[in-house]
Amino acid sequence: MKTAVRALLSGLALSLLLLPQTVTAQGRETIGWGRLFTNDFLGDNHDRWRTGGYVVSKVIGPHWVGDLPTRMGEILEFRFRSETIAPSNLANPAPNDRRYAGVFSAGIHTHFERNGLEMSLGGDMVVVGPVTGVGWFQTEAHKLFGAPVPDLSNELPNHLYPTLLAEAAQSFQITPALKIRPFLEAQVGVETYARLGFDMLFGAVGQRDLFMRDVTTGHLYRATQTPAKGFSGVFGADIAYVEHSGYLPSYDGYELSDARMRVRAGVHWQGERSSIFYGATWLGKEFEAQTDTQVVGSVRLNIEF
Structure with a gap:
């Protein structure tokens, strides 16, 4: 598993080095903005562990017609993300619980199709520590x-993690309103893992849209808004083998869980000028001393005036 993850990410690094040679400069426009807010207040209402995050993606490329280009670099996603990771008791953390971590990242990803596979390749600079300002906020x-104020005396120190991420997926359009999309994902950097999972989309909304994957929940959030009205449901699950985590450093004695699991479900609604998404995600334990699993909620609201 270790060798496979590193081989896939080595290929990604080489691809990113070659990316400027493959980008077409003309015919490029902003084709959409993706964003997703996640917080456990919207899930199990506990302020703990993967407690909150926000991601914004600006996507540029050729005019979107519902299909990925075959050339890497024609579609570029500029991704900005913040996250709060905390012990289960903010004010009085247990000695064996995870340490507080403020996270901010910025990166570039490209989305394209190759031999029937939907590919996503990219890199992020992930900053962890007090310098992010997340703890202060x-x-x-x-x-x-x-609300209880977090104890930041044991916050993870400042650290910069260059991180590479790759995903390969294949969509199976069972009916015009039902799509099943298995995927394989691998990352090296702030966390090093290999992940296998699937997503289902049933309903008219989103069938021809471009989606990005949220790091924490795995939810696919929309970057485009193709014409469709009504509701769509989503369901997905995945399992990961995690080799390394900068959020749970081995020098602190953390023992990572043998398998990191996620199960998610949600609903899209789109009207004439507005759309909304709500999703819930069950997150399995990430380290052996974690006392419970958790549920977080995610929302995206888009209103045009």
Whole structure:
């Protein structure tokens, strides 16, 4: 497994080096914005572990007609992401619980089709630590709303992780309103893992859209808004083997779970000028001392005036 992950990511690194030679400069426009807000307040209402995050993706490329280009680099996604990772008790963390971590990342990814596979390749610079300002922001927000203030005395120190990410998927259009999409994903960097899973989309909304995958939940969030009205449901699950985690460093004695599992479901609604998505994700244990699993909620609201 270790060798396969590194081989896939080595190929990604080489592809990124060659990317400027494959990008077509003309006919490029902003084809969409993807975004997703995630918080456990919207799930099991506990302030713990993978407690919150926000991702924004600006996507540029040729005018979107519902199909990925065959050339790598024609579609580029500029991804910006923040996340709060915390122990289960913010104010009085247990000695064997995970340490607080503020996370911010910025990166570039490209999406294309090759031999029937939907490919995503990219890299991010992931910053962890007090320098992100995430801990300060959560402290001030919790003071404002009278919630427990996080103890930042044991926050993970500042660290920069260059991170490479690759995904290969294949869509099976069972009916015009039902798509099943198995995928394989691998990453090297802030966390090094190999992941296998699938997603299902049933309904008219989103069948011809371009999706990005959220790092924490695995939910596919829309970057385009092709014409369709009504509801669509989504369901997905995956399992990962994690070799290394900068959020759970081995020098602190953390023992990673043998398998990291996620199960998710959600609903898209799209009207004439507005759309909304809500999804819930069950997250399995990430380390052996973790006392429970958790459920987080994700939402995206788009209103045009």
